[in-house]
Amino acid sequence: MCSLARALEKDIEAAAEALKPAERKRIHTFIATSPIHMKYKLKMSPEEVLERAKKAVSYARNFTDDVEFSCEDATRSEREFLYKIIEEAIKAGATVINIPDTVGYAIPDEFYNLIRDIKENVPNIDKAIISVHCHDDLGLATANSLMAVLAGARQVECTINGIGERAGNAALEEVVMALKVRKDHFKGLYTEVNTPELYKTSRLLCRITGTFVQPNKAIVGDNAFAHESGIHQHGVLAKRETYEIMKPEDVGFPKSKIVLGKHSGRHALKAKLKELGYEVDEETLNKLFEKFKALADQKKEVYEEDLEALIYEQFRTSGGEDYLKLEHLQVQTGNNILPTATVKLVFKGEEKTATETGNGPVDAAIKAIQKATGIKPKFVDYSIKALTPNTDAQAEARVVIELDGIKASGRASDIDIVKASVKAYVDALNRLLARKEYLRSKQNIRQEGTV
Incomplete structure (x- = not known):
């Protein structure tokens, strides 16, 4: 199990504390190394960054022998400085060196050359495993990761469905299957990922995060093995x-x-x-x-x-009591009828009833819930799709809402699209209220950095 920490002692201590139950522990500490990050974000000189990196790795070694170090924004870093900080991190005890393409800036041949040059110009690189962490801003995260493997990287940081910051990260299923299908090209390299679990894991993640995979997504999209022509x-x-x-x-x-x-x-x-x-x-x-x-x-x-x-x-x-529970929903709609919804719900233990009109039955029902609860979050996203063929198909609705800077997504299904939409909204609202309560109970929440 790995815990990520900025190159600060308090972060590393928190990471070590979180890892106590783990049988196998790794602390991953990082600091930015590109001129733009050092000047405008860190407001530190290269010398200060180098010293901070050495101290962070050395301090992390007090808690575990497995320490990973990342040069954030490595692809926009100056080469000589990059070589130096990697060398010093390994001397301090880093066992894995991660090269992130933090903003998805690299082109595949450039990234290949970067990994090759690190292998050729860092004298002690043989004492560490080279890892890569690619973002997909230009749609090249998987390609860059695979080129890095060809150049000598032996760890790829990737995610199911490619989820991640902004445009996402390299998709695990794409990297794994590329290595498996084209093992001739990758010289027999392999992973021990149980590939028959990829599709189910993808779908499970969709339900947990409240997102959809586009039908033409490689490997796990609905059309990945469909042939129409x-x-x-x-x-x-x-x-x-x-x-x-x-x-x-x-x-x-x-x-x-x-x-x-x-x-x-x-x-x-x-x-x-x-x-x-x-x-x-x-x-x-x-x-x-x-x-x-x-x-x-x-x-x-x-x-x-x-x-x-x-x-x-x-x-x-099954996760416990919700703040909001919908007891009854009734809607009236049709041609030449003003859409009207009545809801009866239990909100924080108190039964409430409200009626509202709207542009449609879903709009009316949501407004009725907002009237009953007194909470009116902003809608960030709303989508609905049929899970299966035929007119009796279940509809799956996804709702993303925001209140006081806190976002939450909800997801629900029903053969009635209005009920699916309302249930998804209730799910999102319960998640949002739970997050607000959690943040309220934590007085010293600090903003984490990103790799």
Whole structure:
């Protein structure tokens, strides 16, 4: 387990404290090394930055033998200074040297040359593992990471679905599958990532973070293994390898969409959940089965995406009491009718009722909740999509709201798009209120740096 810390003793101490339960500990400390960061952000001279880096690494070694050091904004740093600070960090005890493309500025051949030059110009680089951390501002994070591997990097910092600051980071699934599919080009290098879990992990992260993966996303997008062109379809039917360079099952892509129906029993549900990678106890299974039967009564066919939505809902609601609970929702809308919504809810233990009108049923319902709670956050984003085909498909809504500088996202699904939207808003509002309470309870919250 690794904990990130600025090159400050108090941060390193906090990182060490957080790592106490871990069997294998790593502290990752960093400081900016580019002229623009040193001058305008740190307001430090190169000599001061060098000294701070040495002290930080040395101090981190008091808590663990595994210390990673990052030169923030390395791709815009002056080479000679970069070589020097890396050399001194290794002398101080760094076992991993991370080279971040913090603002996604590098071009693949430039990044390859940078890693190669570090290997050739830092005399003690053989005593550390070279790592890279690429951002995707120019859409080159995965390409830069792979070029770094060819140049000698042996650790790639990446994320599922490429999530991260601004345009994101290198996508783990892309890096891993590129190494696996093109092992001939990468000279047999490999990872020990369990690739059949990639698709499920991607979808789990989407539900946790309240984001969607675009359909044409490499490896894990809904269209990654879809073939619409007649020429492509003919080729795939004749021989899969004509248009598919990897098997869908290699990344855990579902083979079949339609899974269960209203006559399916508890054992069938349990077996399907196990097939999807979910092991649940009997109590959880019983709760999921009740929700499944209710959904199956409303839909002709229940899909894997529907089951995942049920699992997420069960996971989210088992985390304790919410600040806000929607008890009743009634909407009136139609041609030549002013959309009107009435809600009954429990807010902080008190029952409240409100009625409002709006531009549509969703707008009216949200305004009614805002009237009842007295809380009117700003809407940052709202989107809705069908999880499966057909007009009885579940809709999955995503809402992002902001209040007093705090953002929160909510996600919910229902065969009724109005209910899905309202439930997502309630989810987001509960998360926002929880975050506000957390921040209120912490008097010394400090802003973390970024690598």
